Amino acid sequence: MEIIDQHTKKIMEGCKERARDAGLSFDNESIEYIVTNQDLLELRPKGMIPTLYDYWIHDLEVIKGKKEYDLYPNNPYETVINSRPALSFYNDNNPDWLNVMIFYHVLAHIDFMQNNSYFRHTWDDDFVGMALADKRLIADFRTKHGRWVDYVIEFTRGLDNITGYYQVLSEINSPKKRTPNKIDYFFDVFLQKVKKVSIPEYLKEIDHYNRTLKENPEQAESTFISEVKNKHAEFENLFEKHLREIRPKAKDIIEYLIQNSSFLNREENEWMKSVMHIVRNSALYFEPQRRTKIMNEGWASYWHYELFLKDDRIKGHEIDFAKVNAFVTSIPKLGLNPYAIGWRLFQQVEEMADKGKISYEFEKIHDADARKKFDKKTGKGKEFIFNLRSNFCDFNFINDFVDQDFVDRHNLVIIGERINQQRMTKEYYIKSKKAEDYKEKIINSLIHPPHITVSHEKQEDGILSLEHHYEGKQLVPEFIENVMIGLEFLWGGEAQLETHLIKKGKPEKIIYKIKDRKLTKNVAS
């Protein structure tokens, strides 16, 4: 892997200027690498992060069931790495005009990743640098603990597709809470909820506090609290308990294990928690890319098209560009192309917003002709799509904007496949032209990991109890045993999982228990 030459870097800097003028925003620094096939072979299992921690499974080909692969690619195989500075990868023999096109595409990706709020938790970090530190730490652990490091990685990875990604985002976005002090606790919780005093009594206490404060502003707090303690012997204990209760809850199973597993909290096993943190953080880092694949590719395609055609440096290569662009953004006869759908959807939304069509006023109109002619000339299209790029993910993008107009305009259909026995062929036929079917098809193809939580109510006698919130799909039964064995290891004791398996088309509640590495399965009563 080497850095692109000065000539090419200069082209990139030119692209940056033009992209900024058009409204995109991204950091100044970026690093571009030339990669070979050999580099890619090593990068691919590591999600294109050159510094990701080593793990022996990366040396194998990971085989998945036929459909899982479509849904859960664990190898994002991408050109742009969302780090600070952003990295991107190139073939060493791209002609300049092609590099211009790719650079615009890349810059739009960088803009997307640095402005879309689903990436919020990645904004402050140089992920590649962090990964390098983590990799060294893991290598260091390996010299001390040998293969057990790999077991911890393996077992944590068994849970890393169900990290609390949304919980992490929501914590970042909610205002920071101040840890309450004893005075806060006394007035806000103790008097009101523990003692349940009457209002006059409450006011009396406030009065008392205010007097103390007036007499001696410096010492008021401690004087007042010691008085409280004299009066209520239980106060100190209750306050401690309250602090424990309001401590933020674990955001996912991995975090829960780190906080609560007696096995991991033994002194000799402390290192395992660092390994688990590393695995969890790497997994969280990859989440937003998966949730915004269509938008991200659509946005990048939109901008490489916009900016390339306006670029004065590439005169004479319009036809070459048209070829590559058509290859990238054509709608396939069969299948979904995220570039194509994303790009066209952005175009359509911009056009609609330009005409003021994204409004209640427009929604009210049912007359097809009037809908067609509707044009308020608001000119707000660009602003609107920039807004989408900041705040939307694939799900709401598709769900909000794929409508019958869009589907009809691009002849989007659902195609069925069936056997024709007479002709000994497989036939493809138009199964549906309805927007709702098309929308459903895309939404069903989007990543949606199972929702599994620690169930606190059912926790007893040191048994870790997990609950899978059934959403019409069972878990892959073949994989349950290994994940549970890992869970037992990390928890340091018995564990159970409540889930549903589909039997003859109906869900049936099942409880899996793991004890001494033996899995048992029982139908729940």
Next chain:
Amino acid sequence: MSSFTKKNKTPDSEKIPRHIAEELSSNKVHAISLPEGIPFGSDLADQIYNANDLHALQSFDAPAPSYKTLKSLDELLERDERRQEDGFKRKINVGKIIKPGRGGSKQVVIIPTTTEDKFYHDNRVTEDESEEEQGEGETGESAGTAKGEEGDVIGERPLTSEQEGAGQGAGQGNGEEHDVGASAYELGKILTEKFKLPNLKDKGARKTLTKYTYDLTDKNRGHGQVLDKKNTLMEIIKTNISLERFDPEKPIDPENLLINPHDYVYRVLSKEKDYESQAIVFFLRDYSGSMSGRPTEIVCTQHVMIYSWLMYQYKEQALARFIVHDTDAKEAPDFYTYYNMNVAGGTKIVSSLKMVNEIVEKENLASNYNIYIFYGGDGDDWNTDPDAFEAEFNKIFSYVNRMGITIVKGGYGPSDRITEFEKFLKNKSIIEKNKDLVHLDVIDGEADDKRIVEGIKELVS
């Protein structure tokens, strides 16, 4: 190019061949599926997440994993064994992936494979939707683009080509394998978790596993190597019909037929892909009189298991040869014959070893293949010349990667009797001297399948 007609089987019957129909209706997942490929049964896959910039914009293809670039297999398998010692399940399979190449050609790559187990949603089963309810013959659906009305057929493709292209399906395999093959495949799948071929080495430059043979399979018009008379005559008749030179009232006079030079159809040599094997496995079995009944059953069962396992795990990398012997050795053409051959006369084990050595020498197998020999018998031997016997053994040890000998007791004589063969092995300390190359397993005549599997483990450990 246009004058070439591609070799293409046209379906003889109106019905779908049984194995294709089964494959289509089955929702089973093949143990090793093509990651980049399209699942068999449906050509439709929505690949939102497979699309990537490197491919789309820069024509970088995801690099194919290859045996060479990955960590050494031994190292990985060793790690896998450690897992078992540590009380966890083994995770590595040595599988092969058939990668579809350009122009429909296939390339076989051996790679260690695994799964990363997580809690994933299972898309194979859905609520309230069994296969039948999906509509008649419906095999899948996809998003796409098309002009037309709902219900319009917009394209089709023949079923037969898929059978060839899709690789892993149950429809694979040539006829002679298929009898044992179908059930052996399943069996092998289970056994694969338990064994691996010991001492497997890289031999020669044969790793690519593809070679070509030339065969007269393609047709060419106008010139070529061998005249295809039937097709030529048909073309001549077609030409003459279109020229209206046939009078239905009169008998045909061949003298009057006009022949267009273009009507000559020739067969031409064409390149056919052939898979080359890395390992060759000899199965040797005593079918003498003393073997009748239980001993034969046990040896055959064990060899079926080994064969199934090899077929599954090393399919196109492992060749099998079959030899039976009484006082003379005889090669059986396939496993089926080997398995079913009936009991004959006396016993001379040396005859079979001699035959193996002859084959290896004559076909120069030692330099190009990993060679494995599995012998099964009751230990009875009418050997008169121990030194000659030992000489054959020594020859074998000069090339073999592993020889596995199974002796089933309880045919003739009491089961605790030391057999002639055992005596010989002991006197000449064949086993002691070649610990890594030959393993011996003595099985009781009453042994069950589990014991037999244990036996294989011992032989290949």
